Amino acid sequence: MSAPEVYSIAQAPITCHTFNADRSQLALSLNDNNINIYTKQGKEWQVTETLSEHDKAITSVDWAPRTNCIVTASQDRNAYVWSQSLDPNTGRMVWKPTLVLLRINRAATFVRWSPNEDKFAVASGARTIAICSFDPENNWWVARHLKKPIRSTVLSVDWHPNNVLLAAGSADMKARVFSAYIKDVDKRPAPTVWGEKLPFNTVCGEYASLTGGWVHAVGFSPSGDTLAFASHDSSITIVYPGGPMVYTIRLQSLPHVTLTWTAEDTLVAAGHDCQPIVYSGGPGGWSLAGTLDDSATKTGATRVGTVGRLNTAAFNAFRNADTRGHTSETVTDTELHTIHQNTITSVRPHEVGAGGSVARVSTSGVDGKLVIWNVSAVSVGGLAGRLGAMRM
Amino acid sequence: MSHTVDIPPELKSSLRKFRFAKRSQGHAALVVKIDRNELIMKEEEQYDNISIEELAEELPENSPRYVVLSYELKHSDGRTSFPLVLVNWAPTTCEIKMMTLHASALIEFQNTADVSKVIEVRDGPDGLTKETIDAKLLS
Numbered sequence: 001m002s003a004p005e006v007y008s009i010a011q012a013p014i015t016c017h018t019f020n021a022d023r024s025q026l027a028l029s030l031n032d033n034n035i036n037i038y039t040k041q042g043k044e045w046q047v048t049e050t051l052s053e054h055d056k057a058i059t060s061v062d063w064a065p066r067t068n069c070i071v072t073a074s075q076d077r078n079a080y081v082w083s084q085s086l087d088p089n090t091g092r093m094v095w096k097p098t099l100v101l102l103r104i105n106r107a108a109t110f111v112r113w114s115p116n117e118d119k120f121a122v123a124s125g126a127r128t129i130a131i132c133s134f135d136p137e138n139n140w141w142v143a144r145h146l147k148k149p150i151r152s153t154v155l156s157v158d159w160h161p162n163n164v165l166l167a168a169g170s171a172d173m174k175a176r177v178f179s180a181y182i183k184d185v186d187k188r189p190a191p192t193v194w195g196e197k198l199p200f201n202t203v204c205g206e207y208a209s210l211t212g213g214w215v216h217a218v219g220f221s222p223s224g225d226t227l228a229f230a231s232h233d234s235s236i237t238i239v240y241p242g243g244p245m246v247y248t249i250r251l252q253s254l255p256h257v258t259l260t261w262t263a264e265d266t267l268v269a270a271g272h273d274c275q276p277i278v279y280s281g282g283p284g285g286w287s288l289a290g291t292l293d294d295s296a297t298k299t300g301a302t303r304v305g306t307v308g309r310l311n312t313a314a315f316n317a318f319r320n321a322d323t324r325g326h327t328s329e330t331v332t333d334t335e336l337h338t339i340h341q342n343t344i345t346s347v348r349p350h351e352v353g354a355g356g357s358v359a360r361v362s363t364s365g366v367d368g369k370l371v372i373w374n375v376s377a378v379s380v381g382g383l384a385g386r387l388g389a390m391r392m
Numbered sequence: 393m394s395h396t397v398d399i400p401p402e403l404k405s406s407l408r409k410f411r412f413a414k415r416s417q418g419h420a421a422l423v424v425k426i427d428r429n430e431l432i433m434k435e436e437e438q439y440d441n442i443s444i445e446e447l448a449e450e451l452p453e454n455s456p457r458y459v460v461l462s463y464e465l466k467h468s469d470g471r472t473s474f475p476l477v478l479v480n481w482a483p484t485t486c487e488i489k490m491m492t493l494h495a496s497a498l499i500e501f502q503n504t505a506d507v508s509k510v511i512e513v514r515d516g517p518d519g520l521t522k523e524t525i526d527a528k529l530l531s
Contacts, residue, residue, distance in 0.1 A: 103484065135454045138487040142454045183453065 004292070005372040006339055007045055009038070014364040015058060016346055021065035023350065027051075028364065029058040035072055035082075037095075045370075053080050053097045060110045064117040070095070071120050073108035079122050079132070081141065100141040102130040110156045116163045118185055123154035129168055131180045131200075146178050146201050156217050156258075160224040164189040165204065167227055169215030175229040175237075177204040193225050193241045209237045210248050216257040216271070221264055222357075230256040230269050236279060238286050247286040249279060258347045262375050263357035268292065270344035270363055274336055278378050290378035292361075293338045312336060342366035397497040398432040399504050406435050407460065407505050415462055415474045421447055424458040424501070426493055433458075433501065444525065448517040456482040456494035458501055465529055475529060478507040483516040 010030050017028035026038040026045055033054045038045035056076035063070050070082040080097040087094045102108060106125030113120045122130040122143075129146040152172035159166055166180045179198035181189070191197075194204040205227075209215075213233030220227055227239045234251045236259070254272035261267045262278075266289070270276040275293035279286055314334055335341065344365040350372055353359030362372045403424065410422045418441030425436045436457070439447060451457055459479040466472055480498060482491060502510060511528050513519040 101488070135487075137452075138455060138490055140487045142485045144485060 002374050002377045004339060004374065004377075007370045008368060009045065009364075009370050010368045012368055013342070013366040014345070014368055014370065016061045017362065017364040017370060018061050018063040018070070018348065019350065019362065020063050020068065026370070027061055027063055027070055028370070029061060029072075030368070031057060033057060033074070035061055035070070049095060051082055051095050051097070054078065056107070059108060060112075062111055062113050062120070064113040067117045069113075069117070071100075071111050071113060073111035073122050075107035077102065077104050077107060077124075079108055079111060079120075079130075081120075098141065100132050100143065102132070102143050103145070104128060104130060106153075109153060112157055112159060114159045114163050114180075115161055119163070119180070119182060121157045121159065121166050121180060123157050123168065125153040127152060127154070129154055129157060129166070129178070129180075131166070131182065133182045133185045144182065144200065146180065148201065149203065149206075150176070155214060158219045160192070160194070160220050161222070162189045162192060162224060164198065165192065165194055165220075165224070167218040167220055167229075169218040169229050169231075171214045173212045173214060173231070174206050174208050175215045175218050175227065175231075175239075176206045177227065177241075178202065179204060205239070205241055205244075207237065207239050207246065209233055209235045210250075211235070213255070216255065217259045217269070219259050219261050219267065221261050221267075223264055226264075228259060228261065228267055230259050230271070236267075236269055236286075238281065240283055243283075245283060247281065249286055249288060251277075251288075257343065257345060260347050260349055260358070260361060262349065262359075262361065263355075266357070266375070268347055268361050268373075268375065270347045272343045274338045274340040274342060274344060274365070276344065276347060276361065276363055276373055278375070290380040292373045292375070292377060292379075293340075294377065294379040295337060295339055339371055340365045340367055340369055395500065396431065396493060397426055397500070399501065400432055400434075403433055403435055404504060410438070410460060410462070411476060411506070413462075415464075417441065417464060419444065419447070419464050420462040422460040423451070424460070425455070426490075426497065428490060428493060431493075433497070444520060444522045448520040451481050451517070451520070453483055453516055454485045454487075456480075456486050456491055458494075458498070458505075460505055460507065461525075463525060463529065465526070467530075475509065476505075476507050477525070477529065478502055478505060478510045479520070480510055480512045481520070482512070482514055484514055485516070 012030040015029045035051040036047050037049040039048045054074040058074045060073045073079045079100040082095045084093045104124045104126040108122045108124045110123040119133045127150045130143040132141045132143045135142045154170045156169045164181045166178045169175045179202040209231040211233040213231040215229050215231045218229040232255045234255045236249045238247045256269040256271035259269035266280045268276050278289040280289045344363045347363045349358040350362040351360040364370045421439045423436045461477045
């Protein structure tokens with residue numbers, strides 16, 4: 001089961017993807033206003049339904065495993081919650097949308113259900129995060145805003161396991177941890193390393209990477225005691241609030257835009273490098289462990305430590321022309337040596353293994369491919385030579 | 393002026409009794425909600441000798457209400473009066489249909505309760521404080 005499963009879904013970029021609870025169905029958006037629901041039939045994914053309600057491109061989607069509700073966020077400043085119900089006319093299960101008025105005046109950029117699936121957080125370009133909870137008395141979703149002290153677009157959010165704390169990465173180059181406690185929905189949470197007695201919109205911590213840069217992705221570890229974020233200055237930062245200890249790993253390659261924790265001491269990040277990279281460590285320090293894409297390291301004549309994009313035959317042809325004076329080599333191979341041919345925009349946990357840690361992750365990217373990787377298949381290969389040059 | 397929500401006679405007598413009740417100290421409040429299924433107003437709760445902060449806690453955060461408030465107002469010259477104020481409690485997180493219904497019935501309710509001063513509270517518990525009410529009444 002070591003080889004990654006590669007699915008070419010479409011010739012269009014996959015903006016976002018999410019699986020249902022038993023991984024038999026997949027919901028994703030192909031850079032347009034609709035969500036396509038795919039069902040696994042044999043070895044391929046076939047479209048079984050299309051959810052159309054948004055007026056502009058969908059930016060993010062999330063499928064709640066227990067309640068089986070899908071939430072979608074779009075550039076049209078709205079979010080819809082989709083739930084399945086029996087259609088009386090045809091007798092089939094259909095997805096019905098419920099509009100959620102977020103009261104934001106810019107696009108929604110990212111959405112995630114909370115661990116108990118009774119709230120969801122929507123990041124937006126309006127410098128706010130809308131925390132939405134269901135009000136049964138009025139039968140509608142109420143949105144409350146986390147505003148201060150966010151100064152720019154919020155690019156990604158992640159919930160803490162206690163259903164109250166929320167991490168947010170923003171274009172103002174900061175990663176923050178907020179309290180999103182909603183009065184009638186949450187019970188008073190137990191104290192955590194992030195603080196205790198936290199009313200709505202309390203900032204439990206604000207972090208920036210060494211040289212700054214938009215924070216593209218944030219993630220709490222499975223226990224919630226550690227925060228990791230990836231920023232545009234090509235670094236991954238891991239924060240232990242107890243110390244506080246902050247470890248920054250600087251990459252020699254292009255920035256990561258998405259990350260997910262697989263265990264308390266391992267995380268997988270992916271981005272403009274077109275391959276998922278594994279990092280591991282603990283309170284004593286963190287380091288790069290390797291890549292999940294061994295096709296990137298197998299190709300013989302590649303330079304050690306160079307990035308997928310810089311390893312193409314096209315680049316080699318120009319390099320040969322420059323250093324060795326070779327010319328007129330017609331470039332026939334424009335394919336990258338990695339499985340993904342373009343930026344990976346989303347990495348999500350796919351399968352939980354025996355020990356409780358994530359065994360497989362799924363990635364989707366701008367090339368229209370969906371790939372499911374085995375997390376333990378880490379190849380050190382081409383990245384080994386660069387380990388010594390890392391900063392801690 | 394079209395008529396959207398009914399005001400039942402029990403509510404009218406309740407309002408009259410609230411208006412003429414003898415007050416010695418503290419604020420008293422009568423909270424009225426609209427039943428959207430039957431389209432009539434109902435008295436939800438009455439509070440006696442309650443502080444404004446406590447009242448703000450009791451009011452629902454996501455539903456509009458009319459609050460007839462008998463406010464203990466201390467004037468700068470030492471007098472204490474008990475003016476009747478209508479608080480239009482309408483947080484922005486409320487559902488839109490409910491907000492529209494609530495807004496359409498406000499004038500009629502105000503006339504029935506015979507209250508001249510109306511205070512709009514649109515931002516939830518943070519907007520209902522002793523200071524804001526004092527400022528509105530003493531200006």
